[in-house]
Amino acid sequence: MSTRTAGLGALALAALALLALVPRLGNAYYLALAISLLQYTVLATAWGLFSGPTRYVSLATTAFFGVGAYTVAVLGEILPWPLVLLIAAALGAIVAAIVGLSTLRLSGVYFVIFTFGLTELIRQLVVWFEVNKSRVLGRYVFVNITQADIYWQLLALTAAVFLLGWLIARSRLGFALRVIGEDETVAKHCGINTTFAKVALFTISATIMTLVGAIMAPRWTYIEPSIAFNSMISFQVLIMALLGGAHRLWGPVLGAVPLTLLFELLSARFPNTFTIILGCIFLLIVYMLPRGVAGLFEKLSTTSAGKTTQRVAT
Amino acid sequence: MSQGSQTRVLEIDGLRRAFGGLVAVNDLGFSVEQGEIMGLLGPNGSGKTTALNLISGVLRPDAGTIRLMGQDIAGLASYRIARLGLARTFQLVRVLDGMDCRENIKAGLAFQKPHLPAAEAELRIDTLLHRVGLAGHDLRLAANLTYIDRKRLELARALAAKPRLLLLDEWLAGLNPSELAIGIDLIRSLKADGITIVLVEHVMAAVRALCDRCIVMSSGRKIADGATADVLSDAAVVKAYLGGVVADA
Ligand SMILES: Nc1ncnc2c1ncn2[C@@H]1O[C@H](COP(=O)(O)OP(=O)(O)OP(=O)(O)O)[C@@H](O)[C@H]1O
Numbered sequence: 001m002s003t004r005t006a007g008l009g010a011l012a013l014a015a016l017a018l019l020a021l022v023p024r025l026g027n028a029y030y031l032a033l034a035i036s037l038l039q040y041t042v043l044a045t046a047w048g049l050f051s052g053p054t055r056y057v058s059l060a061t062t063a064f065f066g067v068g069a070y071t072v073a074v075l076g077e078i079l080p081w082p083l084v085l086l087i088a089a090a091l092g093a094i095v096a097a098i099v100g101l102s103t104l105r106l107s108g109v110y111f112v113i114f115t116f117g118l119t120e121l122i123r124q125l126v127v128w129f130e131v132n133k134s135r136v137l138g139r140y141v142f143v144n145i146t147q148a149d150i151y152w153q154l155l156a157l158t159a160a161v162f163l164l165g166w167l168i169a170r171s172r173l174g175f176a177l178r179v180i181g182e183d184e185t186v187a188k189h190c191g192i193n194t195t196f197a198k199v200a201l202f203t204i205s206a207t208i209m210t211l212v213g214a215i216m217a218p219r220w221t222y223i224e225p226s227i228a229f230n231s232m233i234s235f236q237v238l239i240m241a242l243l244g245g246a247h248r249l250w251g252p253v254l255g256a257v258p259l260t261l262l263f264e265l266l267s268a269r270f271p272n273t274f275t276i277i278l279g280c281i282f283l284l285i286v287y288m289l290p291r292g293v294a295g296l297f298e299k300l301s302t303t304s305a306g307k308t309t310q311r312v313a314t
Numbered sequence: 315m316s317q318g319s320q321t322r323v324l325e326i327d328g329l330r331r332a333f334g335g336l337v338a339v340n341d342l343g344f345s346v347e348q349g350e351i352m353g354l355l356g357p358n359g360s361g362k363t364t365a366l367n368l369i370s371g372v373l374r375p376d377a378g379t380i381r382l383m384g385q386d387i388a389g390l391a392s393y394r395i396a397r398l399g400l401a402r403t404f405q406l407v408r409v410l411d412g413m414d415c416r417e418n419i420k421a422g423l424a425f426q427k428p429h430l431p432a433a434e435a436e437l438r439i440d441t442l443l444h445r446v447g448l449a450g451h452d453l454r455l456a457a458n459l460t461y462i463d464r465k466r467l468e469l470a471r472a473l474a475a476k477p478r479l480l481l482l483d484e485w486l487a488g489l490n491p492s493e494l495a496i497g498i499d500l501i502r503s504l505k506a507d508g509i510t511i512v513l514v515e516h517v518m519a520a521v522r523a524l525c526d527r528c529i530v531m532s533s534g535r536k537i538a539d540g541a542t543a544d545v546l547s548d549a550a551v552v553k554a555y556l557g558g559v560v561a562d563a
């Protein structure tokens with residue numbers, strides 16, 4: 001087991017080192033594509049971190065992404081970059097904790113609707129503040145961050161989110177979340193402080209999403225609320241995580257990579273019918289792969305294992 | 315603290331809970347001593363499950379006190395009550411379907427304080443699997459278990475925390491005669507461990523075999539309280555059970 005873990009770790013490090021070389025290719029198109037891939041990989045994996053075990057479907061990804069991006073728009077020129085990231089992360093964590101404490105008692109569809117409404121609420125708050133207080137409608141982002149810098153930061157965040165997910169899965173908190181996902185009443189009767197566990201993981205997941213928004217912000221030179229708080233991101237991340245399979249740490253990436261490529265293609269070729277196609281893909285996933293690509297792999301491996309045991313039995 | 319309250323595991327007084335106009339538990343009061351098995355009887359809809367839900371914190375009481383080992387737990391969150399030494403099973407069996415048997419039991423002990431060292435926890439899981447008759451089923455998914463095995467697993471999870479008080483809501487219901495005999499022996503063996511038990515049960519043979527004492531509820535109220543044989547022959551109790559089902563059983 002530990003040799004396997006070490007092997008996987010070495011493999012991951014090697015992959016990381018290879019991926020770090022992408023900006024050296026010197027191809028702007030590939031770099032932009034790689035940034036999109038990493039962005040959605042981190043977002044979908046972070047989404048799965050909370051929603052996978054708890055089965056709470058969150059549409060708040062955009063809200064946190066936007067908080068991160070807007071923090072950069074406001075503070076990017078004033079403060080040193082690491083401090084800006086730190087403040088963005090802290091803001092995301094605070095918003096998540098407040099939202100978590102007030103909403104994680106909601107169940108099922110109410111939670112979905114609330115998280116969707118939250119994005120709109122925060123966007124309107126930002127608009128109100130910008131129009132009435134700072135008297136600007138959009139902001140220019142002038143920070144000294146190159147595309148390669150964005151890429152490397154996202155790569156580091158990708159590594160961090162997988163490491164974090166791996167650690168959580170082996171922790172008592174991770175186990176608690178799985179029990180909650182199975183049966184919340186039983187979880188409480190096992191002595192699990194379910195509110196704390198859910199808010200903790202929701203906050204961790206949201207902080208990562210906020211960081212993605214902050215890191216991505218310099219990609220635009222001009223930011224306004226409708227760009228930073230584009231609710232499409234929430235839906236895309238949801239679809240990716242579900243396609244990949246949110247019940248496994250490595251599941252969402254299996255959805256994020258193919259769908260990012262597909263969305264890239266579709267939004268370039270069919271900009272007008274893009275949303276319709278998105279909806280159809282979503283329906284297909286729910287009908288054909290209820291447990292995602294990860295579930296498909298598991299099923300294939302268990303049926304082949306099942307055949308072996310059958311052969312042994314007969 | 316007086317001598318009496320130290321051996322009194324559960325003490326309930328003036329407990330009340332209404333759903334709209336329906337008073338499901340009405341001015342309920344009783345106490346359970348250390349090491350006792352107490353039967354909680356009553357016809358369908360008389361408020362037994364609601365009483366258990368109030369004790370384990372699923373529901374908040376409208377009024378009344380619930381003392382567990384002398385501490386008032388009325389209205390406390392379920393997870394706090396669980397950590398104070400209360401465990402239960404549910405009328406409709408609740409196991410963690412997506413987890414294997416080991417993990418199901420682990421859920422019962424992993425969140426109790428102080429935390430057990432891993433090796434000790436594994437050992438206790440082994441013991442519990444063996445004790446409820448699930449030895450060798452370690453890695454079976456709970457979803458694939460038979461009805462009785464699900465009940466066994468649920469009990470093992472409840473026992474994992476070494477509770478002071480165990481609430482069983484019709485744990486013996488739906489078992490065939492030979493399974494029932496095994497179940498009765500199992501519960502009796504818990505008493506030997508010093509676990510105090512409140513048992514909601516319709517199977518009168520089991521009540522007679524296990525309970526030192528019974529209380530009977532009807533429409534939310536307590537109508538009898540005493541030694542099992544006396545309570546079961548009580549005229550009011552027989553009447554509450556509509557034409558003496560108790561007397562026949
Ligand atoms: N959550 C609830 N909301 C509304 N009414 C409830 C609720 N829980 C229980 N009741 C009502 O309270 C009354 C008592 O129900 P309870 O489940 O406690 O009975 P019981 O004695 O356990 O019955 P049984 O033997 O059938 O399990 C019933 O009339 C039931 O319909």
Ligand SMILES: [Mg+2]
Pocket residue numbers: 362363364405483
């Ligand atoms: Mg009941």
